[in-house]
Amino acid sequence: MELWRSAANPWGQEVLIGISWDLMWVALVGGLAFVVAHAVWAKWLAPHSSAATGGGAAIAGLPAKIMRHATSERVFHWIMSAAMLVLLITAFAPVMGLQFAWVTIHWVAGLVLTATILYHIVHATFWQDFWAMWVNGKDIKAGLAELNHMVGRNGTEVPKAAKYPIDHKLFHHGAAVSGLTAIVTGIFMMLRLETPFWAANPYLLSDSAWGVMYVVHGVAGVALISLVIAHIYFAIRPDKWWITKSMIFGYITPEKYAENFDRSLWVIPGVAPQEEESVPAGVGASEIGSESTGGGPASEVGGQD
Amino acid sequence: MAVIRDMIPAFELFQPTSADGAIELLIRYGEDGWVLGGGMDSFDWWKERIKRPTAVVDLANVDELKGVRVTADGVEIGAMTTLTEIATHPELLANYGVLTDAASHIATPQIRNRGTIAGNLVQDTRCWYYRGGWPCYRAGGNTCYASAPTAMNREHAIMGTSRCVAVSPSDSASALIVLDAQFVIQSARGDRVVDAEDFFMRPSVDIERMTVLKPGELLTAIRIPSTWAGATFYYEKVEDRKSWDFALMSVASAMRISGGVIQDLRMAANGAAPFPVRLEDSEAILRGQSPSDQLGLQAGEAAVRNAQPLRHNDYKIPLMRNLVRRAVRGTEV
Numbered sequence: 342m343e344l345w346r347s348a349a350n351p352w353g354q355e356v357l358i359g360i361s362w363d364l365m366w367v368a369l370v371g372g373l374a375f376v377v378a379h380a381v382w383a384k385w386l387a388p389h390s391s392a393a394t395g396g397g398a399a400i401a402g403l404p405a406k407i408m409r410h411a412t413s414e415r416v417f418h419w420i421m422s423a424a425m426l427v428l429l430i431t432a433f434a435p436v437m438g439l440q441f442a443w444v445t446i447h448w449v450a451g452l453v454l455t456a457t458i459l460y461h462i463v464h465a466t467f468w469q470d471f472w473a474m475w476v477n478g479k480d481i482k483a484g485l486a487e488l489n490h491m492v493g494r495n496g497t498e499v500p501k502a503a504k505y506p507i508d509h510k511l512f513h514h515g516a517a518v519s520g521l522t523a524i525v526t527g528i529f530m531m532l533r534l535e536t537p538f539w540a541a542n543p544y545l546l547s548d549s550a551w552g553v554m555y556v557v558h559g560v561a562g563v564a565l566i567s568l569v570i571a572h573i574y575f576a577i578r579p580d581k582w583w584i585t586k587s588m589i590f591g592y593i594t595p596e597k598y599a600e601n602f603d604r605s606l607w608v609i610p611g612v613a614p615q616e617e618e619s620v621p622a623g624v625g626a627s628e629i630g631s632e633s634t635g636g637g638p639a640s641e642v643g644g645q646d
Numbered sequence: 647m648a649v650i651r652d653m654i655p656a657f658e659l660f661q662p663t664s665a666d667g668a669i670e671l672l673i674r675y676g677e678d679g680w681v682l683g684g685g686m687d688s689f690d691w692w693k694e695r696i697k698r699p700t701a702v703v704d705l706a707n708v709d710e711l712k713g714v715r716v717t718a719d720g721v722e723i724g725a726m727t728t729l730t731e732i733a734t735h736p737e738l739l740a741n742y743g744v745l746t747d748a749a750s751h752i753a754t755p756q757i758r759n760r761g762t763i764a765g766n767l768v769q770d771t772r773c774w775y776y777r778g779g780w781p782c783y784r785a786g787g788n789t790c791y792a793s794a795p796t797a798m799n800r801e802h803a804i805m806g807t808s809r810c811v812a813v814s815p816s817d818s819a820s821a822l823i824v825l826d827a828q829f830v831i832q833s834a835r836g837d838r839v840v841d842a843e844d845f846f847m848r849p850s851v852d853i854e855r856m857t858v859l860k861p862g863e864l865l866t867a868i869r870i871p872s873t874w875a876g877a878t879f880y881y882e883k884v885e886d887r888k889s890w891d892f893a894l895m896s897v898a899s900a901m902r903i904s905g906g907v908i909q910d911l912r913m914a915a916n917g918a919a920p921f922p923v924r925l926e927d928s929e930a931i932l933r934g935q936s937p938s939d940q941l942g943l944q945a946g947e948a949a950v951r952n953a954q955p956l957r958h959n960d961y962k963i964p965l966m967r968n969l970v971r972r973a974v975r976g977t978e979v
Binding site for chain 1: 778779780781785786787788789790791793794795796807808809848850851852954
């Protein structure tokens with residue numbers, strides 16, 4: 342298996358021209374293998390848990406709908422998702438044999454993705470709690486507890502999560518690094534294309550610098566294949582559907598809130614925070630990326646816009 | 647630039663006697679296999695040592711791919727039929743003159759004696775950056791050296807480009823498009839039939855291939871329906887010299903004229919884009935009208951509406967406009 346492709350430029354220098362397409366298949370197979378492995382684990386091997394219900398006293402005083410994602414966050418999420426899917430399909434489907442005129446669709450979707458990410462950065466920085474997605478000590482502790490439970494150390498209790506559990510945060514940061522890398526290199530690569538905005542200029546950088554640009558863009562792209570496969574898998578799992586629905590309708594039920602979240606870490610305005618006990622593992626919100634990567638503390642009955 | 651050497655790199659030569667046998671070999675060698683027709687394009691690549699196939703499948707002994715056959719609905723031309731045979735075939739001369747005209751303009755008599763119709767259709771582009779072995783988009787790289795601001799691109803495309811600006815060099819392609827021909831492609835999965843205008847690959851779809859042929863596939867025949875038999879034809883090729891040269895641009899048209907009115911027509915040009923272009927906007931202007939010089943001008947303007955010249959080929963815009971105008975004028979009644 343090769344990692345990259347190279348060729349001799351007109352001056353006889355060996356330069357990179359892109360990643361090897363073998364990496365695309367590795368990312369695809371790796372992503373699908375993870376899905377199969379997790380599905381098998383979840384179905385037959387996952388430790389049983391004494392599913393705590395969030396009913397009764399636990400939901401006393403909670404509103405009927407707890408806003409998790411404001412409208413603007415949901416719109417951002419779905420536009421970004423559509424752009425990302427279009428980018429991945431237009432980038433890799435032709436290599437897999439499905440041929441169509443992909444270049445224009447690809448860069449237009451890239452511009453849409455860039456615009457949504459810029460919006461998200463500004464929105465998260467100035468209108469939301471920027472640090473809500475930062476990994477802190479409690480996240481790490483909860484993550485380790487979750488891992489201990491997953492490897493069969495029964496009896497280990499998983500602390501209830503803040504609004505964004507650690508695996509959501511890690512997914513967010515993985516997608517952010519890959520996405521931003523693809524965007525920055527993609528914008529440079531666009532300069533080599535004839536667009537309504539500028540004339541193509543393939544000589545802006547040296548051949549070797551362009552080669553690195555193509556390889557980095559490709560690595561980010563194949564990383565996103567695996568990340569998106571995992572994200573979609575968790576989004577459509579029945580046990581995670583409640584959190585996916587919150588990305589559609591905006592809210593979760595008080596029962597799910599009480600089951601999965603620590604009131605002191607995700608404070609609902611108007612609802613008195615209280616120290617929560619650990620939740621039996623397996624009923625938490627925690628799993629990779631079954632919700633938006635954006636957002637901070639909620640207002641009104643949860644959300645803010 | 648690469649230097650032509652006397653010796654070509656070694657390969658394994660196969661000389662099957664049937665199309666099935668050829669396809670079996672092409673499947674076995676996949677991307678490393680090479681179809682040898684007349685060899686007019688192949689030997690350049692091999693001597694330049696830019697293309698280095700592992701196996702060459704020579705079709706010279708596959709008799710089923712040779713000759714022109716009159717069918718119930720037109721003619722079928724075997725892929726290995728020589729250009730000379732096409733240019734002189736009585737049935738083609740009588741009813742499909744635009745094709746014989748195009749074939750007679752290809753290269754030289756010697757090349758037409760060896761060159762085949764399939765070879766003329768599937769030959770690679772003449773872009774010298776690409777043929778010089780540079781790692782351009784078409785060669786699997788990530789640069790078009792011909793479209794850069796400093797590039798020499800007098801012969802390149804003015805429309806239909808997508809990163810690559812090389813043009814299709816086939817003289818017979820535009821004639822076959824106006825005849826509404828169909829290309830028969832044989833593979834292990836059986837035959838598939840592709841319209842002539844869909845046979846040529848757009849660089850926006852696949853920048854590394856000139857045609858829709860995939861490894862393991864073989865163009866075996868060209869079927870020309872009788873739809874346009876005996877129509878009023880026009881073919882003109884403009885080149886830097888009057889013999890043994892590739893077209894700067896060519897135009898072909900087939901018209902059904904009745905009562906001084908163009909009842910129906912098809913028009914195509916090559917040398918304008920990376921693939922032969924069907925001139926549907928021009929056709930729409932001409933259809934139902936009496937051919938005249940003024941109408942030809944309008945049709946010519948429509949043909950170049952989407953043209954975007956490179957640094958050195960803006961002359962192709964008036965060239966294309968005037969070729970369309972002349973095609974209309976050539977049929978003026």
